[in-house]
Amino acid sequence: xxSKLKSSGSCASSRITLRYVLASARAQMxxxxxxxxxxxxxxxxxxxxxxxxxxxxxxxxxxxLSLEILCELRLILRLMRFKRxxxxxxxxxxxxxxxxxxxxxx
Numbered sequence: 001x002x003s004k005l006k007s008s009g010s011c012a013s014s015r016i017t018l019r020y021v022l023a024s025a026r027a028q029m030x031x032x033x034x035x036x037x038x039x040x041x042x043x044x045x046x047x048x049x050x051x052x053x054x055x056x057x058x059x060x061x062x063x064x065l066s067l068e069i070l071c072e073l074r075l076i077l078r079l080m081r082f083k084r085x086x087x088x089x090x091x092x093x094x095x096x097x098x099x100x101x102x103x104x105x106x
Contacts, residue, residue: 026073027096035089039077046070 026045030038049067056062080089 024096026069027093031093031097035077035081035086038089039074039081042070042074042077046074 026042030041033041046067049070053062053064053067077089080086
């Protein structure tokens, strides 16, 4: 996947592709967790990434992309928890991870 990013001529398209790769990788790490547990894990990831960004900024080699992705993911998960959207969380996570979801029999 990274070779595709390097060969891409457009900076904007490579940034979007990289954002999707990072988001799907994070989503795979969240699979098997409920919405409440996912919020806690993403908060921890965001804090760790923010500290790493601050350290990298001090050395002048920081990139904000992973921090932006985690900020967006954190906001989405907190909103979903507030609106009690557990079923939508499961289906969205399955869509990102390309994993079939088990639907309850009706």
